[in-house]
Amino acid sequence: MSAYDFQEIPKVFYSYQTQKAFCNCLVCNCYLLDDATYVIEKAYKKHLGYTAQDVIFDYAICLACALKIRQEFSSDSLTKIDAYFSEHLAMSPSPRQKDPIDIDQCLAQCAIKKTSVTEMTNYQIYGHFYGNKLIKSISPYLISQSAIEEIIPLISNDTQDLLNDFYNRHLNPDPELFLPKQPSDHLVFI
Numbered sequence: 001m002s003a004y005d006f007q008e009i010p011k012v013f014y015s016y017q018t019q020k021a022f023c024n025c026l027v028c029n030c031y032l033l034d035d036a037t038y039v040i041e042k043a044y045k046k047h048l049g050y051t052a053q054d055v056i057f058d059y060a061i062c063l064a065c066a067l068k069i070r071q072e073f074s075s076d077s078l079t080k081i082d083a084y085f086s087e088h089l090a091m092s093p094s095p096r097q098k099d100p101i102d103i104d105q106c107l108a109q110c111a112i113k114k115t116s117v118t119e120m121t122n123y124q125i126y127g128h129f130y131g132n133k134l135i136k137s138i139s140p141y142l143i144s145q146s147a148i149e150e151i152i153p154l155i156s157n158d159t160q161d162l163l164n165d166f167y168n169r170h171l172n173p174d175p176e177l178f179l180p181k182q183p184s185d186h187l188v189f190i
């Protein structure tokens with residue numbers, strides 16, 4: 001990979017708690033900023049008509065841990081999730097090699113529903129990283145709550161239990177912010 005395959009980690013992917021880049025994997029605690037490949041997920045909630053938004057949870061997970069958890073998904077769930085994404089997910093076109101990705105543009109609408117972020121109250125963003133850089137070939141993307149609500153029924157009960165267990169064990173959301181409609185309202189690892 002050349003230097004053009006990476007760019008600086010955008011601030012939107014900084015840890016809410018530290019306001020700096022994530023340093024460790026949520027699960028195995030390995031150090032991320034040297035040569036680890038990892039994913040960052042952040043879930044937001046905001047109120048329509050206001051620009052302020054709350055971070056419900058955010059974390060970084062190394063690829064090895066993410067793959068390990070994905071292996072525990074039921075094969076039926078995996079097949080359905082993958083089919084849903086290949087049918088609906090439209091990534092932003094890759095920028096010319098030398099140009100940095102326009103992060104604001106990537107995160108301005110739901111990658112599935114195409115709705116504008118200004119019209120949604122709950123959403124999650126994802127990005128892929130290597131060490132202290134964003135991997136440009138996998139554009140960061142945003143998934144709205146309405147897309148997540150379509151995906152959740154595709155997931156078997158066992159896999160939902162697995163995700164809920166992960167959520168409860170690791171993310172320990174702030175009870176002030178966390179208003180569960182149902183435990184599987186959030187989706188990790190997509």
Ligand SMILES: [Zn+2]
Pocket residue numbers: 025026027028029030061062063064065066
């Ligand atoms: Zn890990």
